Amino acid sequence: MTLATPLPVPVPPADAEPVLSVRDLRISFPSEAGTVEAVRGVSFDLLPGRTLCIVGESGSGKSATAMGIMGLLPPTADLRGQVLLGGQGLIGLDDRALSKIRGNSIGMVFQDPLSALTPIFSVGRLLSDALRVHQDLTKRAAWEQAVELLDLVGIPDPRGRATAFPHEFSGGMRQRVVIAMAMANRPSVLVADEPTTALDVTVQAQILDVLRLAQQETGAGLVLITHDLGVVAGHADDVAVMYAGRIVEHAGVEELFHRPTMPYTARLLAVVPTVDGGTRRPLVPIGGEPPALVGLPDGCPFAPRCAVALDACRSDEPEPRHLTGHGHVACLRATEIVNGSLDPTGDAAPVGLPAPSGRAEAGEVVLRVEDLVKTFPLTKGALLKRRVGTLHAVNRVSFDLRAGETLGLVGESGSGKTTTLLEILRLRQPEGGRIEISGTDVGTIASSARVRELRQDVQLVMQDPLGALDPRMTVFHLLAEPLRAIGRDRESTRARVRELLTLVGLDDSVSDRFPAALSGGQRQRVGIARALATEPKLLALDEPLSALDVSVQAGVINLLARLKRELGLAYLVVAHDLAVVRYISDRIAVMYLGHIVETGDTEAIFSDPKHPYTRALLSAIPIPDPERERTRERVVLKGEQPNAARMPTGCVFVDRCPLYRLADEELRHRCRTQPPMPTSAAELPGHQYACHGV
């Protein structure tokens, strides 16, 4: 752990020649529905050593912009405008000429590090090939350089690991290799497209630091594409906010966060859940959905969702204008907003926080989990499988959940949170421990008819609403399915479907549509409606918000809160995003390697985390405020969550624990040999943590 070094803020020269200039870039794709105008006139300059963050929701055209710069668009795409790399125009070059530039003058970092690395070559080979394509090097010299690069990006034992294959690396380590490849030929521009989206939050912080290092090492300009405003706050020098294929606001990071001027930016900042501070900031949802990019109407594309739109906004699309002391903003009312005479959020009502009284303290226990254990056998060999070990996915996990209460299970991927959820949903005798649902021990149920009955009480909302809804069924049939499964007749099914649609705030007219014709938010509402069909007591939500855009999230958070209040449901929420969990949970259980390391009331966990892992997790989440993000104390965990196949005998967190490193010999011994028992915090009765050192 490296404690509390505020990130060094590089001072990039502001008057240098831009390394990359994009002028009026337009990208469109043909489709049956009409031409999809993915990017509609994007212009920006990137100066050497500076970081430009392009931020936007899915479908805003940010990735298409990056692909357009690198010439990696599919051949059907129509690309216009100018991309100048150090004075050389890139548009119109053939693939051969572009290949000389890509990897040499432009380095790329993609979202998914596994598919970015060819699986059949060792990483040393991949890196030295990347070097030798553009430089005249001997194999030996290239290999030496590859090892140096691996060392630079923080791969331990680089010489030994260079002969390893991509699948032998963890996600974070793979992304380090990809960054090493991107910087190998000292490019003048680095383009990183969502480089940390596929990674855990504690690893994200490490990767962003490596990316910064790569930038400093090469002096390149960095285009960082992300949807995470926290990442923007921590790493950008300039920010370009994209909406519906255009840059709607382009300003320095301080100005943008200090005084967001385009109403969209302002609303976006108001709707991002945060983890900082002692109190929850209310979220102000943005109504509506981002527009489809086919046949956009005249006028500002944000006007239908904007609280301060004028009639003029609907007739003409405003061009980006320069505002003194701010940057470029494409809004008719920008001057009013920037001088403070207009509030861009208008009078939109904030999301009501779950009132303390809304929580039913006396609610009956809907779910009781005691000492739940789940292991998976590890096998080796293709023909004759032999068992070589055991993966301890869930290890003696216990919790209660009452009606009207939300428990958030939080942890990084591989912490066993989803396995816990699925074990509960299986409704069978668990491998170890007990699961009790509404007072019935699921282990004692013998008949499958009883299981089916109990299923009505426990329903699931899945992470990806598009994947969870059968694409060949209409909304009506999707919602009717659980009702049919419990034997409701046709008449009452139809009535209930209509009721459900109203309950989740959908119009009756969607009932004949296929999921593909719905927007992301509508799909998740259908997913929730389907889970509610059988009037369950317990709703299990597996990452219910992570597939949704930020501007749509708040609406779903609101819906979940209302449903819980009205129907007295109990929610078991599994999520990796602590900021979101904070807005929907009453209590939180933090999991690490199959163990619950800390549990307590949401606000207690956020204001006074006890366990060192919880603290690190909280501090790894970037805050969308450049001032706070860059000055706060950060706890960056070293390494990644170890494999659950080899459980340490003592505390599971000992390898990465910052406290352990500072502890004396006696405490260290206890940490290594004795598993810590949950201890209650003195001042708070429901707050428990498992640590020897606190």
Next chain:
Amino acid sequence: MTTDATTDAPASPTAEQAPEAAGTARAHSNLGLGRLYLRRFLRNHPAVGGVVIFVLLVLFGAFGGRFTSYAYTDADFTALTQPPSSRHWFGTNQGGNDIYACAVHGLQRSLMIAVSVSVLTIVLAAIIGSGAAYFGGRVERVTLAAIHFLLIVPSFLILALVSHRLAGDWRVLIIVLTVFGWMSTARVIWSVSTSLRERDYVKAAEFMGVRPLRIIFRHIIPNLGSLLIVNLTLGVVATVLSETALSFLGFGVQTPDVSLGTMLADGASTVTSAPWLFAFPAGLVVLLTVSMTFIGDGLRDALDPTSATGSAGGRR
């Protein structure tokens, strides 16, 4: 997969009572499921052309015989191996049979055999393949072993022997072709279904307590739609071909019965001296296969909600 066609009807009145505010922009979403598919299908011009050709072929097979006084069994000894004329529209063969009458009958036979065999094959293959994939474990292993065993058996030889012994009755031919023709399709369906089995919506249905058979018929088989349809069209083509091959070798449809296959076999030897004997049945086979291919493509696009070709207004 059609089990719920009936429930569409009760659903649509609901939608029509929806507020008028939905307006014209959403008009298509208020259509029933069938009409939605139809609309998407009709937008595909080659597919519509394929349907037209196919319908004409079916009509030709069904009613073409009314326009001629000859039956396919009649022999006109005054006109042996005559080119097309006003009396014999498609000419005659060496035995004096009217080729037009033969073509009508042969098309009827071949259509009957090809369509029934490919439909039966697909149904059998879909149920066995997706069932094996969904249930997994022992069921899967046993089914796959059976499929693999049948695949390595020289089925064409068995087919030839069996159909010969059963005296070339075309109904028997249908059964024989089906029984020895489903395995490779079933194996393809199995391999695609194994990935469908892992889909979230299948898991979701399990967690909702939907019964296994219903999951197979509601979630797995419909989502194989485009695969099934492509295989159905290919099946028609393949069946015409294997029926031809069998008939050519003398094991398929037996004289006096006539199919396009036997006509092709007869005409092949005289293709230079009497080309009409080959050209007319060959033309019919080409029309049949081409139309089936267009129909198959059109159906796939219409039934596939993610297909770009079929969608009207994109995401709304």
